[in-house]
Amino acid sequence: xxxxxxxxxxxxxxxxxxxxxxxxxxxxxxxxxxxxxxxxxxxxxxxxxxxxxxxxxxxxxxxxxxxxxxxxxxxxxxxxxxxxxxxxxxxxxxxxxxxxxxxxxxxxxxxxxxxxxxxxxxxxxxxxxxxxxxxxxxxxxxxxxxxxxxxxxxxxxxxxxxxxxxxxxxxxxxxxxxxxxxxxxxxxxxxxxxxxxxxxxxxxxxxxxxxxxxxxxxxxxxxxxxxxxxxxxxxxxxxxxxxxxxxxxxxxxxxxxxxxxxxxxxxxxxxxxxxxxxxxxxxxxxxxxxxxxxxxxxxxxxxxxxxxxxxxxxxxxxxxxxxxxxxxxxxxxxxxxxxxxxxxxxxxxxxxxxxxxxxxxxxxxxxxxxxxxxxxxxxxxxxxxxxxxxxxxxxxxxxxxxxxxxx
Amino acid sequence: xxxxxxxxxxxxxxxxxxxxxxxxxxxxxxxxxxxxxxxxxxxxxxxxxxxxxxxxxxxxxxxxxxxxxxxxxxxxxxxxxxxxxxxxxxxxxxxxxxxxxxxxxxxxxxxxxxxxxxxxxxxxxxxxxxxxxxxxxxxxxxxxxxxxxxxxxxxxxxxxxxxxxxxxxxxxxxxxxxxxxxxxxxxxxxxxxxxxxxxxxxxxxxxxxxxxxxxxxxxxxxxxxxxxxxxxxxxxxxxxxxxxxxxxxxxxxxxxxxxxxxxxxxxxxxxxxxxxxxxxxxxxxxxxxxxxxxxxxxxxxxxxxxxxxxxxxxxxxxxxxxxxxxxxxxxxx
Numbered sequence: 001x002x003x004x005x006x007x008x009x010x011x012x013x014x015x016x017x018x019x020x021x022x023x024x025x026x027x028x029x030x031x032x033x034x035x036x037x038x039x040x041x042x043x044x045x046x047x048x049x050x051x052x053x054x055x056x057x058x059x060x061x062x063x064x065x066x067x068x069x070x071x072x073x074x075x076x077x078x079x080x081x082x083x084x085x086x087x088x089x090x091x092x093x094x095x096x097x098x099x100x101x102x103x104x105x106x107x108x109x110x111x112x113x114x115x116x117x118x119x120x121x122x123x124x125x126x127x128x129x130x131x132x133x134x135x136x137x138x139x140x141x142x143x144x145x146x147x148x149x150x151x152x153x154x155x156x157x158x159x160x161x162x163x164x165x166x167x168x169x170x171x172x173x174x175x176x177x178x179x180x181x182x183x184x185x186x187x188x189x190x191x192x193x194x195x196x197x198x199x200x201x202x203x204x205x206x207x208x209x210x211x212x213x214x215x216x217x218x219x220x221x222x223x224x225x226x227x228x229x230x231x232x233x234x235x236x237x238x239x240x241x242x243x244x245x246x247x248x249x250x251x252x253x254x255x256x257x258x259x260x261x262x263x264x265x266x267x268x269x270x271x272x273x274x275x276x277x278x279x280x281x282x283x284x285x286x287x288x289x290x291x292x293x294x295x296x297x298x299x300x301x302x303x304x305x306x307x308x309x310x311x312x313x314x315x316x317x318x319x320x321x322x323x324x325x326x327x328x329x330x331x332x333x334x335x336x337x338x339x340x341x342x343x344x345x346x347x348x349x350x351x352x353x354x355x356x357x358x359x360x361x362x363x364x365x366x367x368x369x370x371x372x373x374x375x376x377x378x379x380x381x382x383x384x385x386x387x388x389x390x391x392x393x394x395x396x397x398x399x400x401x402x403x404x405x406x407x
Numbered sequence: 408x409x410x411x412x413x414x415x416x417x418x419x420x421x422x423x424x425x426x427x428x429x430x431x432x433x434x435x436x437x438x439x440x441x442x443x444x445x446x447x448x449x450x451x452x453x454x455x456x457x458x459x460x461x462x463x464x465x466x467x468x469x470x471x472x473x474x475x476x477x478x479x480x481x482x483x484x485x486x487x488x489x490x491x492x493x494x495x496x497x498x499x500x501x502x503x504x505x506x507x508x509x510x511x512x513x514x515x516x517x518x519x520x521x522x523x524x525x526x527x528x529x530x531x532x533x534x535x536x537x538x539x540x541x542x543x544x545x546x547x548x549x550x551x552x553x554x555x556x557x558x559x560x561x562x563x564x565x566x567x568x569x570x571x572x573x574x575x576x577x578x579x580x581x582x583x584x585x586x587x588x589x590x591x592x593x594x595x596x597x598x599x600x601x602x603x604x605x606x607x608x609x610x611x612x613x614x615x616x617x618x619x620x621x622x623x624x625x626x627x628x629x630x631x632x633x634x635x636x637x638x639x640x641x642x643x644x645x646x647x648x649x650x651x652x653x654x655x656x657x658x659x660x661x662x663x664x665x666x667x668x669x670x671x672x673x674x675x676x677x678x679x680x681x682x683x684x685x686x687x688x689x690x691x692x693x694x695x696x697x698x699x700x701x702x703x704x705x706x707x708x709x710x711x712x713x714x715x716x717x718x719x720x721x722x723x724x725x726x727x728x729x730x731x732x733x734x735x736x737x738x739x740x
Contacts (some may be wrong), residue, residue, distance in 0.1 A: 012584060047649060050546070053553060081583055122560060181724045234428045239673070241680060242695070245713045249699045334568050338681050341570050342696050357570060361685075362727055364574060367582040374578065381571035388566035396562060 022059055026052035045130070083371035084378075093329065099127035127396035131390030139192040148183040150190035150351040153363045161372045175376065178359065184376060187351035188383065194346060195353045196387065199333040200268060204327060205271035210278025215309045217279070218286025229283070240273050244335060247273075248344050259347035266336070266345050274332055280325050285317045319402050324396035330388045337384050356380040415727055418438040429715045431481070434475050437704055487512035487709035502538045516691060520713065522593055523683070523690035527675040529606050530613035535668060538618040542625025547652055549630060561619035569678065573612045573685040580608060591688040609679075609686040616678065617671050624667040628660040635659075662732040671727030676717045 030051040033043035068089060071082030103126035106118035118126065134212065138145060160186070161176035175184040217225040235243070251265035290313070298312050339345035340354030348355065360377040367374040481487065545554045564572065581589035581638065591605045633656060641655045642648075680692035687693070691710055697708035 047647070049649070050548070051590055053548075056554075084578060084583065193613055234425070234432060235427045236709065238432065239676075239718045241678075242714045245680075245695065245699050246433065246707060247436060249702055249704075250436055253702060323701055330566060334566075337568050338570070341568070341681065342684060343700060344696075354568075357574075361574065364578060364582060365687050367578055374582070378574060378578070380572070381568060381574060385563075385567035385571045388568070389563045392562050392566040 022055045023052050025059070026055035028060045028146055029054055077369070079082040080368055080371045084367070086376070095127065096123070099130055101122050102126050102130040120401075124393040127395070128390040128392070129397055130396030131386060132394065135192055135196055135387050135390075138189060139196045142193040143191050146183075146189040147184040150187055150194075151182070151349040153181045159210075160370065161376065175379075176373075184356075184360075186323065187356065188353075188380060190351040191353040191356060191380065191383065194350050195337065195340075195384070196333070198346065199264065199329060199336050202267045202271045202274070202336065203325065203329045203332045205267065206274040206332065207278055207321075207325060209271060210275035211314075212283045212309075213275075214279040214282030216305075217283045218290050219305065219308055219313070225283075232279050235273065235276050241335060241338065244269055244273055244339065245342075245344065248339065250327070252344070262347060263345070270332055270335055274328055274335075278324065278328060278333075281320065282317065285320055286313055289313050289316050319398075323395050323398045323402065326364065326391050327399070330391050330395075333384070333388060353380045353384050357384075409729050411451075411731070414730055418723060418726055418730075422719055423631070423695070424671050425719050426716060429710060430479060431475070433708055433715070434478060437708055438471060452680055454579040457538070475702050482709075482712065487516070487705060498509070502671055512705050515706065516694065516709055516713065518595065519689055519691045522688065523676070523679055523692060524601050525602070525673075526609055526613070526679060526683075526688060526690060527672070528607055528651045529603065529610040530617065530675055531672060532543050534614040534617045534621060534671075538621035539625055539664070541618070542622040543629060543652055545622065545626040546629035546633065546656075547625070547648055557622070567617055569612065572615050572683050573609070573682055576608060576612055577685075580611075581641065589686070591686045606688070608611070609682050612682050612685075613675060613678065621667055625660075625664055628663040629656050632656045632660050638703060662729045665728045665732065666725045669721045669728065673718045673721035676714065678720070 027048065030043055030046055030048075033046075034040075037043055042204075056095070067085055070085050071079070074082055075276045100123060103118055103121065103123060106126065106129075107115055109115075110118070175188070178184055178187070213228050217228040238246075247269045248266060251269060252262055255261035255265060295308065295312055298308055335343060337354035338353050341358050343355075343358065346352040346355060357377050357380045362378065363370075363376050364378075365374070445605060448536045541557060545557050548554055558718045577589045580587050587608045588605055589608065591609055593602060593605055597605075633652075638651060638655055646654075679690055679695060680690075682688070683692040684696055691713065693713075694706065695710040698705075699712065
């Protein structure tokens with residue numbers, strides 16, 4: 001990529017050079033297009049930016065293909081350099097194909113309703129559903145899928161991943177073992193149960209608190225609304241991760257060495273902090289619903305407050321709340337992962353992705369020589385990213401659909 | 408013009424009030440700690456007499472209200488107290504080293520806060536122009552291949568945890584192609600170019616996280632405007648699409664965009680925590696995490712207040728800017 005010595009200055013110069021070359025290529029492309037097609041409007045009216053865009057796109061595709069061929073041709077230590085590139089390319093292709101197949105199957109199998117939904121959705125949303133189903137299966141059946149227990153010390157410490165005895169691996173431990181001899185594959189699988197499970201429980205709790213108070217504030221109004229809203233304002237004035245860290249300091253002091261208690265406190269703290277956002281949304285949605293005539297009618301019928309909230313408001317606030325649930329889950333999941341990554345939160349013997357990333361991150365240094373080892377921390381981090389990306393893709397489509405497909 | 412000044416003063420007052428409430432919240436949560444500062448400083452082998460004398464010294468035997476106000480008074484004059492870790496170290500060293508050896512929290516925080524601001528500044532300098540350009544282009548060529556590719560990429564960048572982005576950048580830019588250093592050991596008196604080079608990788612990670620959000624908001628703001636009648640009119644006049652966006656849509660989209668920029672800057676200030684830890688960048692976020700781990704309460708308190716103040720200030724700026732750029736808000740009925 002860089003013919004010159006890779007110093008900072010040379011790279012900047014090279015990048016500028018590439019930019020100018022691409023701009024030139026774009027204008028050349030438009031010029032040639034005009035000449036060849038005898039000044040067709042498509043080329044004649046093409047803005048310069050679009051022409052350069054075509055050049056950049058073509059260059060990017062050419063670069064990926066070129067690097068891919070290089071990667072296939074490279075052998076021995078030189079191939080290590082391309083390992084991650086190949087994994088990324090293959091991963092994207094495999095997931096894209098799988099999502100297409102999943103959507104195709106979804107259109108064939110299921111009830112009329114789900115078939116219709118699958119016919120309408122873009123492939124990214126199908127990808128999201130596929131990922132969520134996959135993670136749900138893995139986390140529920142972690143005990144069956146994982147070859148070993150999460151706290152079980154199965155063999156030697158630091159067995160190299162790959163399962164090749166010649167390289168210092170062991171076929172019994174496909175991804176090797178960690179610094180005290182626990183099977184990393186099993187811990188990754190159990191991580192789905194622990195990390196996702198805890199995030200899910202936390203999100204449910206946040207929704208329970210947030211929607212209850214939000215709807216109460218919407219229905220009751222007056223001082224109830226004022227107290228709830230001002231409390232939420234105050235809580236939201238401190239950045240969430242910072243506040244969570246502050247409260248976790250106090251929680252760990254209270255819990256002492258009791259790790260289970262620390263996690264219970266963490267769930268409560270994050271749920272309360274996140275419920276502020278849920279409160280805002282459900283109050284806003286609720287206020288719009290409360291002024292409807294059917295609520296008036298229900299009130300005149302003498303219905304109780306729980307009936308109003310659960311039977312009249314909740315069903316009508318379902319769509320925005322569901323989308324918010326997806327988003328909240330992502331935020332909670334990322335917050336918990338970040339806390340664990342920082343060493344506060346889900347505590348050791350339990351397998352957890354955030355903690356695993358931190359513990360294994362040292363292997364990244366070996367990227368040139370032992371790419372599989374270096375891939376371990378990225379696997380744990382990628383497991384987190386894959387789920388949040390999937391959920392976000394799905395939520396994006398749901399929001400787009402509920403906004404009435406404008407633009 | 409008077410009404411504008413009035414509104415701004417009102418917002419400023421509200422901001423100060425929020426900050427006051429936040430300080431009460433922080434103080435109250437720290438007071439919920441079991442034991443108190445005296446026991447924490449002396450540790451396990453504290454004799455009741457020693458605890459009592461330290462309580463006397465620090466005024467811990469007073470009631471919470473007067474303690475809160477003396478803390479607040481100290482904060483207002485720039486005195487955040489003494490860090491526990493530093494206090495412990497000086498007690499190991501013996502009392503004859505005197506007060507001179509103990510660094511106050513303020514002295515500990517100040518250089519790190521500068522570093523964090525530098526990191527956030529570099530990230531913002533890359534992210535804001537990049538995001539605005541990408542966002543405008545995405546709005547211009549919406550529903551094209553470009554728009555979809557950018558949409559998928561930014562959505563993935565937003566949803567990934569920061570440490571994932573950070574490690575991927577480290578992998579490709581530091582280990583596989585040794586272009587940038589993977590650790591940011593910044594110190595005082597460093598040449599600017601070297602400092603910039605060491606800050607670039609964390610700044611790029613922050614840029615990835617922020618650009619995505621900023622770009623999507625810019626795109627949404629401009630697309631919302633493109634449905635207005637005056638844009639239709641401009642198109643019918645035969646102006647080029649780029650001119651329609653830059654001359655007609657952008658000035659009106661400025662308010663939401665400034666708002667988003669300010670909010671994302673707030674994110675930059677607070678989102679640095681994880682990234683500073685990954686890159687061992689000597690900023691305030693790393694100090695905060697370290698202090699949380701060893702429960703160094705005065706430092707935690709001070710960092711928390713500082714983060715909250717920055718967050719509130721940027722939100723306030725966003726608020727005021729959007730009022731100033733919108734005549735309808737400037738002259739409320």
